[in-house]
Amino acid sequence: MAEKDKLRKVGDILLNNAMYIIIAVAVVYITIMRPSFLGLSSIVNIISLTAAKLPIALGIGGCIVLTGTDISAGRVVGLTACISASLLTTAFKVFPNMASAAPLPLVLLLVIGVGALVGFVNGFSVAKFKLHPFIVTLSTQLIVYGIILMYLMRGVNNGQTLSGLTDNYRSFVTGTLFTIRGVAVPKYVLYAVILTVVMWIIWNKTTFGKNMFAVGSNEEAANVSGVNVMRTIIMVFMLAGMMYGITGFLDGARIASANANTGLNYECDAIAACVIGGVSFVGGIGRISGIVVGVLLLQIIFTGLNFLAVDANMLYIIKGLIILIACAIDMRKYLVRK
Numbered sequence: 001m002a003e004k005d006k007l008r009k010v011g012d013i014l015l016n017n018a019m020y021i022i023i024a025v026a027v028v029y030i031t032i033m034r035p036s037f038l039g040l041s042s043i044v045n046i047i048s049l050t051a052a053k054l055p056i057a058l059g060i061g062g063c064i065v066l067t068g069t070d071i072s073a074g075r076v077v078g079l080t081a082c083i084s085a086s087l088l089t090t091a092f093k094v095f096p097n098m099a100s101a102a103p104l105p106l107v108l109l110l111v112i113g114v115g116a117l118v119g120f121v122n123g124f125s126v127a128k129f130k131l132h133p134f135i136v137t138l139s140t141q142l143i144v145y146g147i148i149l150m151y152l153m154r155g156v157n158n159g160q161t162l163s164g165l166t167d168n169y170r171s172f173v174t175g176t177l178f179t180i181r182g183v184a185v186p187k188y189v190l191y192a193v194i195l196t197v198v199m200w201i202i203w204n205k206t207t208f209g210k211n212m213f214a215v216g217s218n219e220e221a222a223n224v225s226g227v228n229v230m231r232t233i234i235m236v237f238m239l240a241g242m243m244y245g246i247t248g249f250l251d252g253a254r255i256a257s258a259n260a261n262t263g264l265n266y267e268c269d270a271i272a273a274c275v276i277g278g279v280s281f282v283g284g285i286g287r288i289s290g291i292v293v294g295v296l297l298l299q300i301i302f303t304g305l306n307f308l309a310v311d312a313n314m315l316y317i318i319k320g321l322i323i324l325i326a327c328a329i330d331m332r333k334y335l336v337r338k
Contacts (some may be wrong), residue, residue: 016333019276019326023297025192030304033233037307044183048297051192052247052254054292057270058199059243061291062236064274065216067283068133069125070237071267072141073244078119078263079148080111080248085258086151089168093157101166111245119241122235161259165252173253186245188250195246200288202239211234217284268319273298275326282330298322 005263014021030037056073063070085100086094087110152159173191176184203209211232214222223229224255247266252258277294280288301322305315 002123016080016329018329020297022325023301026301026302027304030307034304034307037304041183041301042182042307044185046296046299046303047187048186048330049188049303050292050296051186052250053266053273053299054192054270054295055250056174056194056247056266057273057291057295058195058288059240059241059247060267060270060280061274061277061288062203062212063133064271064279064281065212065283065284065286066133066236067216069267069281070133070240071161071314072118072137072144073120073240073270074263074265074268075141075144075148075249076115076241076249077266078243078258079118079144079321080114080250080262081252081255081262082151082162083107083111083114084169084249084252085137085165088166088252089133089162089164090166091164092155093160093162094151094154095243096155096195101169104168106171108249109248110245113245114229114243115243115248116243117241120234122241126237127230127233132153143151146258152260159260161162161257163257165256170208170253170256173250183333186254187202188254191250195243196288196292199243203286203288208232208235211284213284214321230240261269265316268323269298270295272323272326274301275323275330278330280330280333 004132014052017033027037042104045144056077057278060070060073084107086092087098087107088104091100102139109263112167113211122133122136122140125131125132145206152162171189173186177186177190203212210229213221214225215232219229248263251262255262274283274286274291275291275294276289276297277287279294301318305318310318
């Protein structure tokens, strides 16, 4: 009997950590096949990609803690990237009457505000009308995409890709923070670290963070205990929208252009990273450190697949499988706890 219990415990450990085990095996295999995968330039590239994708994951993580999600995230990133690129450019196609680029801090505040506005619409609809977050954010995803298409048709742009960004915008985001043996680490890595620290403080050291987890665990109990559920839900979605706005601002300069497809499917990567990192769809469970680990692991596996020259179309299948497996493991943990 004792032997069976030990085997069951070992089996539970293997199943609950199956995703990590699969990724670890994949990394070992990739390293054997392509030793340069663990070279300095590759490691810096993985860290840079992690930093680029981290803000959107930090935002969407709060929505998942509330037992919801936000599939409008990628389109909000696209909209804010287009706004940033249209105002911080040397070729004013969207606003042909502009004589010079807008001040950098003003544009950053503008896109954060745009993200917060979309987040408010999402949060208010979920909290006030008791609509499911999937339906609400599906609606806003379509609305925001329509706004992007209309925005890119303004002036003389005629729907074209926005490029020709100003040097100070590019330098602020992609300039060299420091170098390691000749390999440059971009400035946006520092911004991702700052955002991570800020979000950790918000989640763990503020009343808002405690209320978020309380609402995610049991909305009715949180309401009875005096938590303003409606305000908490709205604030979570607004905070998420602000993170999307920052992601769009960084992405515009990082990619050096913006178009209607910027941000496409970003929410899939963010959701996968959150679930891998232990943010549970059952609600009330999640850690900032877990999200960071999830984003990092996801970028390690995708970079490794690129090293193996895996077909880019196959990556969509792999992403889907990762989300499916991670959610299945998460649900299994929940059922075992029950």
